[in-house]
Amino acid sequence: MGGALRNDAREAKRSAILRAAVEVFAERGYEDARMREVAERAGVADGTTYLYFEGKEAILVAILEEHAKAFLQRARRDAAKQKDPGARLRKVIERHLLSLENDRALAHIFQIELRHSRRFLRQVARGQVAEYLRLLQRIIADGMASGRFRNDVPADVAARAVFGAVDELITSWVLAERPRSLAGQAAPLLRLLFGGLESRGGECK
Amino acid sequence: MGGALRNDAREAKRSAILRAAVEVFAERGYEDARMREVAERAGVADGTTYLYFEGKEAILVAILEEHAKAFLQRARRDAAKQKDPGARLRKVIERHLLSLENDRALAHIFQIELRHSRRFLRQVARGQVAEYLRLLQRIIADGMASGRFRNDVPADVAARAVFGAVDELITSWVLAERPRSLAGQAAPLLRLLFGGLESRGGECK
Amino acid sequence: MGGALRNDAREAKRSAILRAAVEVFAERGYEDARMREVAERAGVADGTTYLYFEGKEAILVAILEEHAKAFLQRARRDAAKQKDPGARLRKVIERHLLSLENDRALAHIFQIELRHSRRFLRQVARGQVAEYLRLLQRIIADGMASGRFRNDVPADVAARAVFGAVDELITSWVLAERPRSLAGQAAPLLRLLFGGLESRGGECK
Amino acid sequence: MGGALRNDAREAKRSAILRAAVEVFAERGYEDARMREVAERAGVADGTTYLYFEGKEAILVAILEEHAKAFLQRARRDAAKQKDPGARLRKVIERHLLSLENDRALAHIFQIELRHSRRFLRQVARGQVAEYLRLLQRIIADGMASGRFRNDVPADVAARAVFGAVDELITSWVLAERPRSLAGQAAPLLRLLFGGLESRGGECK
DNA sequence: TATGAATGAGGTTTCATTCAT
DNA sequence: GATGAATGAAACCTCATTCAT
Numbered sequence: 001m002g003g004a005l006r007n008d009a010r011e012a013k014r015s016a017i018l019r020a021a022v023e024v025f026a027e028r029g030y031e032d033a034r035m036r037e038v039a040e041r042a043g044v045a046d047g048t049t050y051l052y053f054e055g056k057e058a059i060l061v062a063i064l065e066e067h068a069k070a071f072l073q074r075a076r077r078d079a080a081k082q083k084d085p086g087a088r089l090r091k092v093i094e095r096h097l098l099s100l101e102n103d104r105a106l107a108h109i110f111q112i113e114l115r116h117s118r119r120f121l122r123q124v125a126r127g128q129v130a131e132y133l134r135l136l137q138r139i140i141a142d143g144m145a146s147g148r149f150r151n152d153v154p155a156d157v158a159a160r161a162v163f164g165a166v167d168e169l170i171t172s173w174v175l176a177e178r179p180r181s182l183a184g185q186a187a188p189l190l191r192l193l194f195g196g197l198e199s200r201g202g203e204c205k
Numbered sequence: 206m207g208g209a210l211r212n213d214a215r216e217a218k219r220s221a222i223l224r225a226a227v228e229v230f231a232e233r234g235y236e237d238a239r240m241r242e243v244a245e246r247a248g249v250a251d252g253t254t255y256l257y258f259e260g261k262e263a264i265l266v267a268i269l270e271e272h273a274k275a276f277l278q279r280a281r282r283d284a285a286k287q288k289d290p291g292a293r294l295r296k297v298i299e300r301h302l303l304s305l306e307n308d309r310a311l312a313h314i315f316q317i318e319l320r321h322s323r324r325f326l327r328q329v330a331r332g333q334v335a336e337y338l339r340l341l342q343r344i345i346a347d348g349m350a351s352g353r354f355r356n357d358v359p360a361d362v363a364a365r366a367v368f369g370a371v372d373e374l375i376t377s378w379v380l381a382e383r384p385r386s387l388a389g390q391a392a393p394l395l396r397l398l399f400g401g402l403e404s405r406g407g408e409c410k
Numbered sequence: 411m412g413g414a415l416r417n418d419a420r421e422a423k424r425s426a427i428l429r430a431a432v433e434v435f436a437e438r439g440y441e442d443a444r445m446r447e448v449a450e451r452a453g454v455a456d457g458t459t460y461l462y463f464e465g466k467e468a469i470l471v472a473i474l475e476e477h478a479k480a481f482l483q484r485a486r487r488d489a490a491k492q493k494d495p496g497a498r499l500r501k502v503i504e505r506h507l508l509s510l511e512n513d514r515a516l517a518h519i520f521q522i523e524l525r526h527s528r529r530f531l532r533q534v535a536r537g538q539v540a541e542y543l544r545l546l547q548r549i550i551a552d553g554m555a556s557g558r559f560r561n562d563v564p565a566d567v568a569a570r571a572v573f574g575a576v577d578e579l580i581t582s583w584v585l586a587e588r589p590r591s592l593a594g595q596a597a598p599l600l601r602l603l604f605g606g607l608e609s610r611g612g613e614c615k
Numbered sequence: 616m617g618g619a620l621r622n623d624a625r626e627a628k629r630s631a632i633l634r635a636a637v638e639v640f641a642e643r644g645y646e647d648a649r650m651r652e653v654a655e656r657a658g659v660a661d662g663t664t665y666l667y668f669e670g671k672e673a674i675l676v677a678i679l680e681e682h683a684k685a686f687l688q689r690a691r692r693d694a695a696k697q698k699d700p701g702a703r704l705r706k707v708i709e710r711h712l713l714s715l716e717n718d719r720a721l722a723h724i725f726q727i728e729l730r731h732s733r734r735f736l737r738q739v740a741r742g743q744v745a746e747y748l749r750l751l752q753r754i755i756a757d758g759m760a761s762g763r764f765r766n767d768v769p770a771d772v773a774a775r776a777v778f779g780a781v782d783e784l785i786t787s788w789v790l791a792e793r794p795r796s797l798a799g800q801a802a803p804l805l806r807l808l809f810g811g812l813e814s815r816g817g818e819c820k
Numbered sequence: 821t822a823t824g825a826a827t828g829a830g831g832t833t834t835c836a837t838t839c840a841t
Numbered sequence: 842g843a844t845g846a847a848t849g850a851a852a853c854c855t856c857a858t859t860c861a862t
Contacts, residue, residue, distance in 0.1 A: 036857095046825090175331055197401075255832090599772060662843070663844070
């Protein structure tokens, strides 16, 4: 019980450090962020951060994994609730946009700071993205199997295209001085992704 | 004649430095790249790089601007040759994919190293992207005006979605250990972008 | 108690750095002095010096201010003990000569290294000199008021002349390969400053 | 004759470089002065300065030697014209003050930039000062021998005191934002140097 | 467990000087 | 002689990380 309490305290401190890091990384950028400032803002001493994380980059990794994991869970749960692949995809994309619109500092980390170096991207960030891409790909493949989605495009290419489109919208939003609501762009984006650019000519009824 | 270096000799040295920088930046990443190595590989002394560029970041900017400008020019010229907005868009996207597939180190710089920091992105890189987005948006708007493209999606959202989809494919390719041909992915991507995910159901015969 | 360093330990380290700097600056000259050597001689790591001082020039300023302040205090206290302006001036000058004779490395800094640049002189070093000149001027003005000193010479000119004479003696001493005792030159210098060059002819009995 | 002409041209270029250096050194300070700016202002190419001087410091030395030599010559000639040691000393000091008041940039060099480092002072600048001190000392010794000057002060101490007093007045003037005429301070300074600080009491009628 | 003072590696850049033309 | 492009040595300082307390 004492252990549980101490575990709670430990967890709280860990969270404080992570949250402080999200803010500082978003404000100054990862490279220009100072561990000292992270520690200060978390209300702990410089050295204490190293009792919770291996180092600066480990904090970045932890931010990524924690949020990515949570997002993927929610996305999977959302998807599971929908029968139709179209609805599933829609739900996931909406979740994606909403998750980041609700936390701009975190969005900043995800869209920009996590894309620093090839090494980092390859070893860490893309692991989570790959996971996400697999989810998208599975939904799309299901849609293809059911005849709902076209099947003359490889599912992995489609998944990456969908991800890229969503991702770019979010990056624009993060970089904009006066961003327009992300959620508001979900509908047109989905219309586009589902129906494509071309107008469905009158030849079809 | 004094020391007046012929302009083409100067230009050759400048190019050598830029090319060396592309390679070193791609190999080690911008942050881990050493100016010494850039100079060495360009076959000049350390200080010489500073006669041609203000500093390390200026080299990154020069790489961006030089290639982005050239790409935009080619893309505009390509587009101008096509009457149909659909063909125009297709041409531009193909050009985009091909340009980077032909120079993997450069692709690396464009997809990863140029996205370092918010400051850099906002002030420099996104300037070029914005230019490119405007080109896409114009083509799409034309297509909408002519009835070729659907018009229930804002042209700027569509442009960003298209750019994002292409961009993500390239990033995957850059990060892949054994990348599949980019050009080979152009056709399915275009099919998807033009026609959307949904199968044009049997209702249309 | 955490890492709270006792104040005297901190003070000791600060002093060690300052003393090391006095020596290195005197041996190599400020420009040729290496921060690494200062740190080494102070027995701390390179970076530690920057925990105590903002930078190299800040160390030079600290040397100046610390010693100048202490000297001025002693000089004022000395002066206060004397009733007669003549005795006051004598005391201050003797103090000035002795202070530097006792610490040749420090004298070197004061006579030479602190006079580097116009900027430095104007902004920093001369501030302390001005303080000292004001002390001299006040004593001289007192002497004039009391009839002890001639009053056909502006007190500020007299103060600068006195300072200049003392200063030059010290500089000569600092630069000499085999310097003669500075204190030993105090008496003749004072005789000269008080009585002037001209012999007080026999006409005065 | 052709050689003479070329010599003139050579001499003119040498002078241009020296004058440019005086200005740049005075404006920026020796350390912050750029050889490029010296060359530019002299109207020659960077490398050309090295055909006339060994390097940057050699230019500083040349400035010193040229002007010091000329000054010493004039001072000696002035002195030779006067019979009385008092008048001789007065003439020399007035010449000293005037020479520098007439060329503030040069005065800056002499009072500040030439006092950089111990090495420089010892090896170069002080050589000229020593020469000057010898002149002063000789005059003073003459005055002592003739009974004009007191002889209870070593002539070399007196010479240094006189030099120091004059030197300090000039330094103050160089550093002052709104300097008062130097020549105007000659009379009181001389009164002080000759008569000393003490009022020659009424006992002397 | 927490602290925070201390560490020390590491790199961009400047600029006096050189030398091929 | 003149040029000016090229050279390359050299050092201050930062800051992630450690570890004695």
